[in-house]
Amino acid sequence: MGAINYSALSSAELNGLYLELQGRFDEYKNRKLSLDMSRGKPCSEQLDLSLGMLDAIGSNDSLKTKDGSDSRNYGGLDGIAEAKELFAKILEVSMNEIIIGGNSSLALMHDTISRAMVHGLYSSKAPWGKLPVVKFLCPSPGYDRHFAICELFGIEMIPVEMLPDGPNMDQVERFVREDAGVRGIWCVPKYSNPDGITYSDEVVDRLASMETKAEDFTIFWDDAYTVHHLTDNPDRLKNMLAACKAAGNPDRVLIFSSTSKISFSGSGISVMAGSENNLNYFRKQLAVQSIGPDKINQLRHVRFFKDTDHIKAHMEKHAAIIKPKFDTVFSILEAGLSGRQIAEWNKPNGGYFISLNTLDGCAREVVSMASEAGVTLTKAGATFPYGKDPRNRNIRIAPTFPTPAELKTAIEILCLCVQLVSIRKLLADKG
Amino acid sequence: MGAINYSALSSAELNGLYLELQGRFDEYKNRKLSLDMSRGKPCSEQLDLSLGMLDAIGSNDSLKTKDGSDSRNYGGLDGIAEAKELFAKILEVSMNEIIIGGNSSLALMHDTISRAMVHGLYSSKAPWGKLPVVKFLCPSPGYDRHFAICELFGIEMIPVEMLPDGPNMDQVERFVREDAGVRGIWCVPKYSNPDGITYSDEVVDRLASMETKAEDFTIFWDDAYTVHHLTDNPDRLKNMLAACKAAGNPDRVLIFSSTSKISFSGSGISVMAGSENNLNYFRKQLAVQSIGPDKINQLRHVRFFKDTDHIKAHMEKHAAIIKPKFDTVFSILEAGLSGRQIAEWNKPNGGYFISLNTLDGCAREVVSMASEAGVTLTKAGATFPYGKDPRNRNIRIAPTFPTPAELKTAIEILCLCVQLVSIRKLLADKG
Incomplete structure (x- = not known):
């Protein structure tokens, strides 16, 4: 068909096109496929990259940590020194700024949210649970599991528009300056979920320095994809803790990260970074919650990954596996959707997702139609607070888990669905 | 000196004895020892028993669980089937009653307490954080970390006397019947910390069936030492979940356990058991908290321990290491303190502690004096809510971690301290 601008077609032409595409869709449907593209999960080949970690600590290896303590026993509330050291380098913070x-x-x-509700945060005058209302800014589209935490704790979510260099800071600054109920913001600042956007230095600085009405306004900085590059020219994110310190707001940010998409998704290690004031406050509460996390697994990670250079090399192996999958998606989207004025998508330099925007009002129908043909996508709306995408247009594509063949089929089906639903919309608009 | 009843001695005799004992104490003091007996930690030899577990899963082993899923990836919110199966057998519950x-x-x-505060429990009419007061019954002496959780969440603790077959049930029944503020009770029902008491069937049945004023009164059943026997004639604990069901109160109990003192203290797996109603309620909240616990470590445990017979055999190896340590303590206490009417202690059939009661008013001084000689004991009072032992007499001895030689010295010093402080008290009482 070539790349025809659909809105330039007549109703008759659109109807003809629809029938042809419907026939192709029905063929797929008859194949009774079952393809799950719903979550950002590593594929089996990616997990194989870390198999050596399972041999990094055997019964003949020393189980002592650097400081001479026995990793098998109780203790080590906030992690072993060598794990802190490694993460401190990755996140560009000091060892005391890591848990x-x-x-x-x-x-x-x-x-952390639970502690804020019950006990308050380090800078809080009162536990959030005692406040009349607690609100979070939610740059959207964003990560559905962040939004689920807010829902669980009854935190009111305020969507904030995502721009190409991060959240719309004019909106953010106004909300936090005017509304004391606004206590936090969710950010995936690098290769954001799902847009793949990395916040600009200006956005980082404005977040760090903006005036906030709430005394304990906190940036939840989910740096999940910090080393997850897809190209040789990776995005660079300004150091948020340093920016907060420079702005005189050292306790404003809590940074989160993990090895879930570096080593094993279910058996990685996680990390929280922030000012010593913040972390010492949490350490006191952590001491009541647990006697410490799994130190053998920390040792396993440190012995396998060694240093940041090895992690960089390891992440290049991940990229070698998943970059072609991203490219597959791009080329199928290009062939099936470009030029037709019915969809837009991003081309991130890293992370786990491709964010596809359809014509307004079409996303839910596209996802549901894809599901009829056996393709499970992330629920439409999931990338917005309360599952409500105001323009009903965002679809999150998670290309890493399926095999290349499955992925190709799934995206072909997705393209067909976008085309079909768009044509229906255009026809309806024509009346 | 033999076993003389100290209270039958004259002041002069007591003074003479004091000087002799003081001399021996000073000799120990001059040795500048540093012996830590403060926590119930396994010793290195015990941890060695599980070293094979580190080889149970290497890079050449299958990482698939029984149901065919990849243990390395995300998922498996409440555990892999084979781990549930193993713990279901140990705790005598069904597989759906395990997380x-x-x-x-x-x-x-x-x-769980945090969820109760913020969201309420399955049977709650309101979150505990919205109630005017929340109280917990605390059979004492008990486990200090339970009490620390109550303190963190502002839960008022009511001490309940421990009898030889469990908590004083007349007290318990009266509190829960009369006071709607009483929402829970902490129990270590088998080889209790620190008394080593196992609750009788009658106590179990009375807990299960008693009338409670609070609709969501919950028994926190910390079955930490369920397979941790020290003798060939182990205690038997009646199945609490079954008792609750039989009494028509299936949602009253939450059972907790772990492999922390079976495999590796820092790298074991934990378990919660209870009615399906309770667990399904928690599963919904767990799904927001995490994408699931470390499944590779679960697989490691299941492949290494295989079944309950292997766990039994494994625990016998633990007993072979620590039973002699308990015996060392008994024989030194016997030699140093028995017959003198200045101390009593229990002889448990399992668990991790020996509970020593001095004359009223002496425990704090004994612990502080031992510390002068380099022996760190659990803080006096720690086994009671708010750290306040009303009779100031209970000392928790944790014999497992020190070497046999260290243990011998530490208990000899402890005995001297008990004798010296007791004599001071007896002299003071004589005026």
């Missing part, structure tokens, strides 16, 4: 957690940075974030 | 957690059952308990 190592269990296998889930999501749990660190959830638990 | 596998991370490396810390303490974290499961802390998080």
Whole structure:
């Protein structure tokens, strides 16, 4: 068909096109496929890259940490020194500004919100649970699990527009300056989920220095994709803790990260970074919650990854596996959707997602139609607070987990669905 | 000196004895020892018993779980089937009545209380944080970390007397019947910390069936030492979940346990058991907190321990290492303190502690004096809510971690301290 601008077609032409595309869609449907593209999960080949970690600590290896303590026993509340050292380098903070957690940075974030509700944060005058209302700014599209935490704790979510260099800072600055109820913001500042955007230096500086009405306004800085580059020319993110310190707001940010998409998704290690004031406050509460995270697994990670150079090399192997998958998606989207004025998508330099925007009002129908043909996508709306995409247009594509063949089929089906639903919309608009 | 009843001695005799004992104490003091007996930690030889587990999963082993899923990836919110199966057998519950957690059952308990405060429990009419007061019954002496959780969340603790077959049930029944503020009770029902008491069937049944004023009164059943026997004639604990079901109160109990003192203290797996109603309620909240615990470590445990018979055999090896340590303590206490009417202690069939009661009013001084000679004991009072032992007499002895030689010296010093402080008290009482 070539790249025809659909809105320039007549109703008759659109109907003809629709029938042809519908026939192709039905063929796919008859194949009774079952392809899951819903979550940003590494594929099996990616997980194989870390298999050597399982041999990094055997019964004949020393289980002593650098400081001579036995990693097998109790203790080590906030992590072993060598794990802190490694993460401190990755996140460009000092060793005292790091807490190592269990296998889930999501749990660190959830638990931080939970502590804020019950006990308050370091800078809080009162626990959030005692306040009349707690609100979070949610740059959207964003990460659905952040939004789920807010829902669980009854935190009101305020969507903020995402621009090509991060959240719309004019909106952000106004909300935090005027509304004391606004206590936090969720950020995935590098290769954002799902847009793949990295915040500009200006956005970082404005977040760090803006005037906030709430005394304990906190930036939840989910640096999940900090070393997850897809190109040789990776994005660079300005150091947020340093920016907050420079702006005189050292306690404003909590940084989260993990190895879930570096080593094993279920068996990685997580990390929280922030000012010593913030972390010492949490350490006191952590001491009541647990006697410390799994130190053998920390040792396993440190012995396998050694240093930041090895992690860089390891991430290049990940990229070698998943970059072609991203490219597959781009070329199919290009062939199926470009020039037709019915969809737009980003081309990130890293991370795990491709964010596809359809014509307004079409996303839910596209996802549901894809599902009829056996392709499970992230639920439409999931990338917005309360699952409500105001323009009903954003679809998150997670290309890493499927095999290349599955991915190709799934994206072909997705393209067909976008075309079909768009044509229906254009026809309806014509009346 | 033989076993003389100290209270039968004259002041002159006591003074003479004091000088002799003081001389021996000073000799120890001059040795500048540093012996830590403060926590119930396994010793290095015990941890060696599980070294094979580190080889149970290497890069050449299958990482698939029984149901075919990849243990390395995300998913498996409440544990892999084979881990649930193993723990279901140990705790005598069904597989749907089990959630596998991370490396810390303490974290499961802390998080449960935190959820109760913010969201309420399955049977709650309101979150505990919205109630005017929340109280917990604390059979004492008990586990200091339970009490620390209550303090962190502002839960008022009511001490309940421990009898030889469990908490004083007349007291317990009266509190829960009359006071709607009483929302829970902490229990270490088998080889209790520190008394080594196992609750009788009658106590279990009364806890399960008693009338409670609070709709969501919950028994926190910390079955930490369920397979931790020291003799061939182990205590038997009645199945609490079954008892609750039989009494028509299936949602009353939450059971906690872990492998922290079976495999590696820092790298074990934890478990929560309870009614399906309770667990399904928690599963919904867990799904927001995390994408699931470390499944590779679960697989490692299941492949190494295989089944309950292997765990039994493994625990016998633990007992072979630590039983002689308990015996060392008994024989030194016997030689140094028995017959003198100045101290009593228990002889548990399992668990990790020996509970020593001095004359009223002496414990704090004994612990502080031992510390002068380089012996760190659990802080006096720690086994009671708010650290306040009303009779100031209970000292928790944790014999597992020190070497046999260290242990011998530490207990000899402890005995001297008990004798010296007791004589001072007896002299003071004589005026």
